[in-house]
Amino acid sequence: xxxxxxxxxxxxxxxxxxxxxxxxxxxxxxxxxxxxxxxxxxxxxxxxxxxxxxxxxxxxxxxxxxxxxxxxxxxxxxxxxxxxxxxxxxxxxxxxxxxxxxxxxxxxxxxxxxxxxxxxxxxxxxxxxxxxxxxxxxxxxxxxxxxxxxxxxxxxxxxxxxxxxxxxxxxxxxxxxxxxxxxxxxxxxxxxxxxxxxxxxxxxxxxxxxxxxxxxxxxxxxxxxxxxxxxxxxxxxxxxxxxxxxxxxxxxxxxxxxxxxxxxxxxxxxxxxxxxxxxxxxxxxxxxxxxxxxxxxxxxxxxxxxxxxxxxxxxxxxxxxxxxxxxxxxxxx
Amino acid sequence: xxxxxxxxxxxxxxxxxxxxxxxxxxxxxxxxxxxxxxxxxxxxxxxxxxxxxxxxxxxxxxxxxxxxxxxxxxxxxxxxxxxxxxxxxxxxxxxxxxxxxxxxxxxxxxxxxxxxxxxxxxxxxxxxxxxxxxxxxxxxxxxxxxxxxxxxxxxxxxxxxxxxxxxxxxxxxxxxxxxxxxxxxxxxxxxxxxxxxxxxxxxxxxxxxxxxxxxxxxxxxxxxxxxxxxxxxxxxxxxxxxxxxxxxxxxxxxxxxxxxxxxxxxxxxxxxxxxxxxxxxxxxxxxxxxxxxxxxxxxxxxxxxxxxxxxxxxxxxxxxxxxxxxxxxxxxx
Numbered sequence: 001x002x003x004x005x006x007x008x009x010x011x012x013x014x015x016x017x018x019x020x021x022x023x024x025x026x027x028x029x030x031x032x033x034x035x036x037x038x039x040x041x042x043x044x045x046x047x048x049x050x051x052x053x054x055x056x057x058x059x060x061x062x063x064x065x066x067x068x069x070x071x072x073x074x075x076x077x078x079x080x081x082x083x084x085x086x087x088x089x090x091x092x093x094x095x096x097x098x099x100x101x102x103x104x105x106x107x108x109x110x111x112x113x114x115x116x117x118x119x120x121x122x123x124x125x126x127x128x129x130x131x132x133x134x135x136x137x138x139x140x141x142x143x144x145x146x147x148x149x150x151x152x153x154x155x156x157x158x159x160x161x162x163x164x165x166x167x168x169x170x171x172x173x174x175x176x177x178x179x180x181x182x183x184x185x186x187x188x189x190x191x192x193x194x195x196x197x198x199x200x201x202x203x204x205x206x207x208x209x210x211x212x213x214x215x216x217x218x219x220x221x222x223x224x225x226x227x228x229x230x231x232x233x234x235x236x237x238x239x240x241x242x243x244x245x246x247x248x249x250x251x252x253x254x255x256x257x258x259x260x261x262x263x264x265x266x267x268x269x270x271x272x273x274x275x276x277x278x279x280x281x282x283x284x285x286x287x288x289x290x291x292x293x294x295x296x297x298x299x300x301x302x303x304x305x306x307x308x309x310x311x312x313x314x315x316x317x318x319x320x321x322x323x324x325x326x327x328x329x330x331x332x333x
Numbered sequence: 334x335x336x337x338x339x340x341x342x343x344x345x346x347x348x349x350x351x352x353x354x355x356x357x358x359x360x361x362x363x364x365x366x367x368x369x370x371x372x373x374x375x376x377x378x379x380x381x382x383x384x385x386x387x388x389x390x391x392x393x394x395x396x397x398x399x400x401x402x403x404x405x406x407x408x409x410x411x412x413x414x415x416x417x418x419x420x421x422x423x424x425x426x427x428x429x430x431x432x433x434x435x436x437x438x439x440x441x442x443x444x445x446x447x448x449x450x451x452x453x454x455x456x457x458x459x460x461x462x463x464x465x466x467x468x469x470x471x472x473x474x475x476x477x478x479x480x481x482x483x484x485x486x487x488x489x490x491x492x493x494x495x496x497x498x499x500x501x502x503x504x505x506x507x508x509x510x511x512x513x514x515x516x517x518x519x520x521x522x523x524x525x526x527x528x529x530x531x532x533x534x535x536x537x538x539x540x541x542x543x544x545x546x547x548x549x550x551x552x553x554x555x556x557x558x559x560x561x562x563x564x565x566x567x568x569x570x571x572x573x574x575x576x577x578x579x580x581x582x583x584x585x586x587x588x589x590x591x592x593x594x595x596x597x598x599x600x601x602x603x604x605x606x607x608x609x610x611x612x613x614x615x616x617x618x619x620x621x622x623x624x625x626x627x628x629x630x631x632x633x634x635x636x637x638x639x640x641x642x643x644x645x646x647x648x649x650x651x652x653x654x655x656x657x658x659x660x661x662x663x664x665x666x
Contacts, residue, residue: 073520136580146515149523182479182565187406190482190562213570217577226566229523232515233563234570237546241574244550245610247469252605259602266599269592272585277578 006038007317009310010098013043014067014085015105017300020048022104025303026310031056037314040098042089043067064088068109070299077109078116086110090117093292100293100313102284104301110294111147111287118292121322123329125152127289128159128228129296130166131235132282132312137219141167142180144228145235145285151227153195158329160196160205162288163223165328169319170312175222178211180230185210192227213237242277284309291322339371340650342643343431346376347400347418348438350633353381355437358636363643364389370647373431375422376400397421401442403632410442411449419443423450426625433626433646435617437634443627444480444620451625454655456662458485460622461492461561462629463499464568465615465645470552474500475513477561478568478618484560486528491662493529493538495621496556498661502652503645508555511544513563518543525560546570575610617642624655 011027013020020043027039038058041048045061066084068077081087086105092098094117103110107129115127128144143163148155160177167175179197181189186197188210200207211221213234226234249270253263263270275281279298283305287294293316297309344360346353353376360372371391374381378394399417401410414420419438425431427450436443444460453460461477476496481488493510500508512530514522519530521543533540544554546567559567582603586596596603608614612631616638620627626649630642 071518134577136577149515149521180566182482182562182569188482212573213566213568214572214576216570217573229515230563230566233513233546233559234566235546236515237549237567237570238574239547240545240550241571242578243547244467244469245575245578245606248606248609252602252609253599255602255605259605262599262602266586266595266602269585269588269595269599272588272592273578273581276581276585 006036007314008038008040008098009313010040010042010089010092010101011310012085012089012101012103012105013041013048014064015103016297016306017070017104018302020044021051022301022303022306024048024052026306027056027059029303029307030310031058035314037310040092042092043085062088062092068105070106072106072109074106074108074112077106078112087113087117090114090292090294093294094118099317100295102295102297102306102309102313104297104299104306104309107146107296110296114287114290114292114294118290118294120289121291121326121329124158124162124289124325125155127287128162129285130163130288131285133217133235133238134276134282135217135219139282140216140222140224141170142224142226142231142235143288144226144231146228146232147287148228150229151192153192153199156192156196156225156227157199157203158289160200160207160223160225161328162325163225164205165325166286166288166316166321167223169321169324170315171222174206176208176220177205177223177225178208178221180216180224180226180234181210181212183210184212196225239279280305280308282308284312286312286316286321288321288325293317293321339369340647341371341373341431342646343373343375343422343425343434344643345418345422345434345436345438346374346381347397348436349630349639350403350437351635353377354384355634355636355639357381357385359639359643360389360392362636362640364391368647370643373422373425375425376418395421395425401438403439405439405442407439407441407445410439411445420446420450423447423625423627426627427451432650433628435628435630435639435642435646437630437632437639437642440479440629443629447620447623447625447627451623451627453622454624454659454662457491457495457622457658458488460620461495462618463496463621464618466550466568466571467609467615468550468552472615473549473555473557474503475557475559475564475568476621477559477564479561479565480620481561483562484525486525486532489525489529489558489560490532490536491622493533493540493556493558494661495658496558497538498658499619499621499649499654500556502654502657503648504555507539509541509553510538510556510558511541511554513549513557513559513567514543514545516543517545529558572612613638613641615641617645619645619649619654621654621658626650626654
């Protein structure tokens with residue numbers, strides 16, 4: 001966990017749906033904004049160099065001939081693609097060449113490779129994926145959103161400790177931690193959730209109780225803990241519902257000439273709404289519980305979204321996230 | 334499963350958040366619309382009668398001195414409140430006095446009492462709750478949305494068979510059945526989901542594969558099967574997201590005088606959107622897998638919403654739903 005100075009990030013340039021052009025554009029945007037981070041761009045160096053007009057001085061390259069695809073089985077990607085951009089980028093973190101890695105690639109493969117190469121923090125059974133979601137008055141962090149399809153109460157407890165550690169740094173306040181459940185009464189839910197609640201109540205975690213999807217965005221919780229199955233269902237149902245409402249909104253303003261005119265007039269307010277729901281503003285899910293910082297960008301992220309994921313990784317470097325989690329967890333044991 | 338003629342419904346008038354006035358108003362609305370169903374209104378007969386101006390001729394009363402509250406433990410409600418309106422209404426179905434029961438009460442208590450009194454259809458381990466949700470071009474049915482906090486692959490399979498049976502009648506077409514999962518590939522998900530998928534692939538069910546929350550509302554599935562935990566999370570996250578977007582929309586159109594004017598001008602289109610997302614249009618979740626028809630209304634339902642739940646129950650009576658499920662399941666065995 002030694003940080004090279006200045007802070008250096010390894011960027012997997014090849015694994016996203018849109019390829020390396022997005023990574024070039026994101027880095028250019030950040031450099032233009034005066035960000036002084038150094039970047040190691042990992043991938044097909046020749047192609048990337050030739051496509052990049054005016055490579056910034058803070059950018060260096062490491063060549064990686066292979067690419068992990070979205071269809072690759074995680075285990076195969078781990079075993080066979082040892083010179084893939086994703087693997088090389090994570091290796092750079094392990095070797096201390098980079099303080100964090102950002103990738104828009106296959107989530108399962110990223111998790112498998114990161115876990116194998118970086119290992120988990122002592123006391124953590126499995127890493128989790130932590131995502132940022134909008135709320136009425138800000139945002140919340142949810143974990144796990146997909147790394148662990150079934151979880152024990154021990155894992156849920158570990159997620160709570162990790163989520164609190166990360167959120168306290170990223171939010172700059174003592175976060176309120178809740179467990180995602182299907183009711184607010186003690187008797188509700190499955191055994192894992194009930195047992196985790198009992199344990200959290202007597203822990204040092206700032207645990208505020210069960211929360212349901214219907215009230216999750218009201219702003220009463222900063223960290224929502226869930227098993228990777230229901231957390232992923234919640235995350236994706238939110239996305240699906242936003243798309244559904246977006247299509248209903250479009251239908252409503254396109255149904256006839258009068259409605260189209262209304263839509264034109266209301267455009268500034270509708271743009272305001274769009275900006276607040278813009279998934280790019282929340283891009284960058286953290287793989288937490290590893291001895292190293294790995295941030296997963298959405299596969300189809302554009303440059304603005306990828307730049308957001310890079311910023312999240314940078315914040316986590318400043319906070320030395322793995323060390324923070326380690327300390328919290330040791331304090332709890 | 335003998336149906337009295339004309340069709341008679343038992344209405345639990347006491348257990349909803351808004352009490353019997355909602356039930357009175359819903360029945361009045363249906364009678365005004367020419368619905369020829371007969372209603373047995375169960376509850377505090379004296380109070381209800383005195384509050385009801387012009388009781389329709391199709392309405393009769395059965396007195397029930399007790400009420401199951403939202404805080405009642407399901408087991409206590411089942412054991413101790415044998416003269417509660419909820420219990421009496423379900424007893425009327427068991428006795429053949431009513432062809433179905435509609436209640437806006439405590440879901441857990443309703444499920445426990447209905448299961449005890451009516452019993453499950455042979456081959457069904459546990460009943461499920463099936464809810465209707467909007468999609469881009471229509472609607473879908475999801476089950477289980479909360480009766481079973483953990484489910485085996487056998488149960489998921491039974492939910493698929495039941496969901497297909499109900500939806501084929503309510504939709505008037507051969508429904509496409511999908512399993513809610515956290516990815517579309519075979520390797521994704523927990524064991525219960527993977528095993529259920531393997532079984533559904535070789536069954537007579539019109540199974541179309543895994544579906545994710547992000548694409549669930551695109552119109553590619555008519556029945557979405559889930560365990561009661563993740564199904565409930567999906568349902569409530571949809572509700573929470575709709576509320577969140579509603580509040581963002583309000584913020585956008587209230588942020589200054591110009592935006593307020595835009596909102597006034599766009600009001601007809603925004604009302605169009607509101608109507609399509611109106612939860613009242615989807616009120617009425619069916620308890621499926623029982624030897625009898627029980628429909629659960631949202632606790633805070635108003636008269637329009639409660640009337641929708643009554644209409645769902647009426648459709649299920651016309652289709653003799655328990656017999657249909659029984660036949661499908663026997664055909665499958």
